[in-house]
Amino acid sequence: MNEEILQANPYPDYSQPYYRKLRGYAFDPSFSATLNRRSINEVVYKVKWEPTIAGPIGEYIEVIDYDPTKKCFYKPILLDNPFVLADNGLTPSDGDPRFHQQQVYAVTMSVISQFEKALGRKIIWSNKIEVAAENPNEAAATGTNPAKAKRDYKNVFVPRLRIYPHAMRQQNAYFSPTKNALLFGYFKAADNWAGNNVPGATVFTCLSPDIVAHETTHAILNTIHPYLTKDTNADMLAFHEGFADIIALLQRFTFKAVVEDQIKNSRGDMLSAENMLGDLAIQFGQAISNHQRALRSYLVEKDENGNWTNKKPDPSLFHTVTEPHSRGGLLVAAVFDAFSKLYKFRVADLIRLASNGTGVLAQGEIDPDLVKRLATEACNIADKLMLICIRALDYCPPVDLTFGDYLRAIVTADVQFNPDDEEGLRYAMLESFRAWGIVPEDVNTFSVESLKWKAPDELLSQLPGDPLLNNTYYHNLKHTIKFAFDPECPEEGTNEKRNISKILGHIERILRENDRKVIFDQSQQLSREVHELFKEEINISKGTEVFLGMNFNDIVYKEPQATEDDKKKPLQLKAKKRDVFQVYKCRPMIIPDPKSGNSIKVMVIMFIQKVYVNLKRSRYQGYFENDSFAFQGGASIIIDMANYEIKYTINKSVSSSERLFRQLEYALANLPDPDNNALMMQNDEPFAALHTH
Amino acid sequence: MPVTANIRMYNQKNLGDCFLLKFANSKKEEAYYLIDFGSYTSGNGLRETEIAKHIKETIGDKKLTIIVTHQHKDHLSGFVSTGDLLESDIADNRSLWLSFLDDESSKEGKSIRSATERYWKKTKKVNALLDQEFSDDEAVKNMLNQKKMYDLFAEDQITGAGITRLLEICQNNVTFLTPGQNFLLPGLTEGVRVYVLGPPSNETQLLKMDPRKNEGVEGLNAMMEIANLDISGSLMLDALENIAAVSQNKPDKETNFPFSRNFVDTTDSPIKQLYYSKDNESRQIEHEWMSEIGRLALHMDKFTNNTSLVLAFELVETKKVLLFVGDAQIGNWQSWFDVKFIDSTVTGKDLLMRTVLYKAGHHSSHNATLKDGLDLMNENELIIMIPVEAKSAKPFKMLKPDMLTGYNRKSKGKVLRSDTVEQDGTGLVTQYPFITRDKLPNFKLIPDSSGGHIAMELEIKG
Secondary structure: HHHHHHHHOOOOOOOOOOOEEEEEOOHHHHHOOOHHHHHHHEEEEEEEEEOOOOOOOOOOEEEEEEEOOEOOOOOOOOOOHHHHOOOOOOOOOOOOOHHHHHHHHHHHHHHHHHHHHOOOOOOEEEEEEEEEEEOOHHHHHHHOOOHHHHHEEEEEEOOOOEEEEEOOOOEEEEEEEOOEEEEEEEEEEEEEEEEEEOOOOOOHHOOOOHHHHHHHHHHHHHHOOOHHOOOOOOOOOHHHHHHHHHHHHHHHHOOOHHHHHHHHHOOOOOOOOOOOOOOEHHHHHHHHHOOOOOOOOEEEEEOOOOEEEEEOOOOOOOOOOOHHOOOOOOOOHHHHHHHHHHHHHHHHHHHHHOOOOOOOOOOOOOOOOHHHHHHHHHHHHHHHHHHHHHHHHOOOOOOOHHHHHHHHHHHHHHHHHOOOOOOOOOHHHHHHHHOOOOOOOOOOOOOOHHHHOOOHHHHHHOOOOOOOHHHHHHHHHHHHEEEEEEOOOOOOOOOOOOOOOOHHHHHHHHHHOOOHHHHHHHHHHHHHHHHHHHHHHHOOOOHHHHHHOOOOOOOOOOOOOOOOOOOOOOOEEEOOOOOEEEEEEEEEEEOOOOOOOOOOEEEEEEEEEEHHHEEEOOOOOOOOHEEEEEEEEEEEEEEEOOOOOOEEEEEEOOOOOHHHHHHHHHHHHOOOOHHHHHOOOOOOOOOOOOOOO | EEEEEEEEEEEOOOOOOEEEEEEEEOOOEEEEEEEEEOOOOOOOHHHHHHHHHHHHHOOOOOOOEEEOOOHHHOOOOOOHHHHHHOOOOOOOOOOOOHHHHHHOOOOOHHHHHHHHHHHHHHHHHHHHHHHOOOOOOOHHHHHHHHHHHHOOOOHHOOOOOHOOOOOOOHHOEEEOOOOOOOOOOOOOOOOOOEEEEEOOOOHHOOOOOOOOHHHOOOOOHHHHHHHHHHHHHHHHHHHHHHEEEEOOOOOOOOOOOOHHHHHHHOOOOOHHHHHHOOHHHOOOOOOHHHHHHHHHHHHHHHHHOOOEEEEEEEOOOEEEEEEEEEOOOOHHHHOOOOOOOOOOOOOOHHHHHHHEEEEEEEHOOOOOOOHHHHHOOOOOOOEEEEOHHHHHHHHHHHOOHHHHHHHHHHOOOOOOEEOOOOOOOOOOOOOOOOOOOHHOOOOOEEOOOOOOOOEEEEEOOO
């Protein structure tokens, strides 16, 4: 539908504007209730221009304002209506649903742009749908429930993320992966006068840019890494939550006027309690509770005496906090800590200049020029941190992400994009992550060198098994990659088959195309080709898969001993041989290098293999369906396309006993409540319950 | 002074609590305490009568103190169905202990009471409307069925019949207990001391119910929560009433909520076609919002559980503790560590560490025993009694393997169940075999008329 309208240019005599300007709230409607905050709360969002139809419906999103609690549709806004265009959109108002549509459109599109800017490619929505299995016999081989194993999934392209601004009446908003939709709730505030709240007034979650940005980030993160919604360790859902909050917080820094105002109020001190830049969902938080200043506050907390103090890094929390929002909060706190460190460092000279070298500003309001300069610095740092945080997503392992892995991904990505780090952003991040206790377990020193992911030859010596054989496998892997992507790799004298022009054709189109559907199809085909090729090559030299975190033989897992001289016989679990794997992402990228002017071409490939671990006659019996535990492993490899060498490999081995037992213990401690699912009506909604407050 | 405590767990052949405690000291003084008496399923009057008669036989015309931990049917129904049997002609022979939250003359009690009443009134209408308007929707139907199971717990609470009957039985001789209170057990001049641990008077703790999400609800206090339940309940009811009205061609009652009716799109716009298009059916959102109704039901149930009165009976000389927690949820447990006992140096932690008998919280469900609390208990002597019935317990996550293995580990297998006496260990991988009746000294099984058992009794010397 509508595709033609969306592409037509009705005014061929004029060039298309670059931005569409739309008015909206920077915080939320409650701020407009106070005179001095109103002016900064109402800002203009600059959204990349695109043709839209009533809804708004554009290329990426469709806003459908249907209220199922009333079974009615509200009139959709037409952003291209001359009266709307002439006035930068409708005036902010919580009484007009069309403004609500405008606000969610503006915020969602801004967040999408931020991601596209950082990743250098288009955001593409997709959905997994069930299709008939290709290999129904597999159930018998793995001992899983045949009815279950018959299910197979296929990725399909979804052109637009759907947004329902008034989907329910509850203190909740969530992203639904199965519907590819954001659902926003509204509710009545409690009968108290906390904050700027009006007792009994209606609070709309879709009017809070924080909440909208948070949910949009969930949706984007889910297209980049669908596996993150699998709750295989304490960090997975927490990462989703934390990351979504980071983006929601940092996106506020795109409004310089807001930052200037906050800096003015807090006299340049980012960490003062007057500063609201570290608060998320202020109206929502005040509406549901007496004591809260916002739903989540990352810069300040209340001490025992009820006074606001700065949050202090506490590394012990990393080992004790497990609830996803709170644990995700540690990640946010670490990033925000880096932010305030950098800010302090970067503005020190300005403060010295403005204070005659004393570093202590005179009493009273600070100079408006200084405010401007400080705000520029703050916005600049926020912008760069957001880039770093988003880019790291391409450097994450294919399964079982931990905060430590994410830190390593940040470091690796940043080294790639910004090798010399003149501004110290990377070091500030390292320092703050360490202060908050987020330290990867598998590195020896906390330095850039050891945090950076390793090339496979550096891992050679650590691999179990015969070193000579491993060396052979390694060379086979190198050969496979050359064979797959290097047109000059000789073909004669081998029995191997390949279609290099097809593969190169896909890569070229993915990099060149603007049509998201074409990019999606091409990526799917590329993954398929690469999968076929690797399957064949691994077949020729069995064992090569270990470099990709996989294992195509029977696997025995031994429980790690608590102490060296533990006399008890360690528990052993087995998984039957299963040589099925998937190439889950195959993504060519061009990374610009502003220093040299050259650009780096890389390819990220993610491999995943699933095995079924038999739990019968172990202490894990009786908890999982058929006493079988689906365990995944694999690797992301990053290939330099200039010389077809593997630059980094990020390995989560499917043979890892340590990881298996940790996952089992975690799964046991967090068994789902299947009975409550019927009651809460959320069998397929990983975020619905998580987001109820 | 040495004392003997006899703990008798009745078998209602149903989900529910009923414990008769007898304390005796060497001065030949005796005191009887009845903690809760109820069955989850309606129509259990015959069995309840059998039990009430048995209690009556045991105590004769002696004094009895009735303790009701919280107002759920499985702790209360017996008093309604068999109240006459428990009455006494002798003046002051019955007294009643309740938690301070049940005190309707207190501020908290009053607002909880009126908000719950409003909630149940709305619930009745909501259930009827759901039946009427959404009976063909599978997900809504499942939700409603599950919800009704939870609602049933509150049957006697809804009408107030339970408490009314109890006050009659005890001739209004009622004491409301607050955490921090501690006193010699009335009836004995020496030997046993009672410590009141819960429900939390700290409002923030009252709402911590789920061990996984405990940090998530911090800052929401009980009053606020009950108010929110109230508002959310109204929103749901208003929506359903409106849908029903419109479907019967009656006027829209919520004309201008949340927006003026002028904003309603009455045309056949492309947006509607998009929403209703065949290929996009799975992306519709017709019933998602009703999950709030299910959530409210679950919340109300846990809220009431968490108001449980929690008592520790200390056998003074040996310092042994018998712990009765009702259906206290995690937040209730966590508050015990902060209770300051009046004129005493004893702490909640001490009492847990000295616990030798633990009445399993909430029939052994997964969110009613705090692991850190269980871990503190005295592992050499600990016995755990679970009042439960396997069949009716199943939908409520009771008797789950993780909880049972936890109990097994801590009590070294000394776990007793009201329905089967022993806990069957088949299918569970445990460290110790579960204890059998012949291996337990001071244990007595009391048969009933139909060849089963009406109760089991344990004697603890201290």
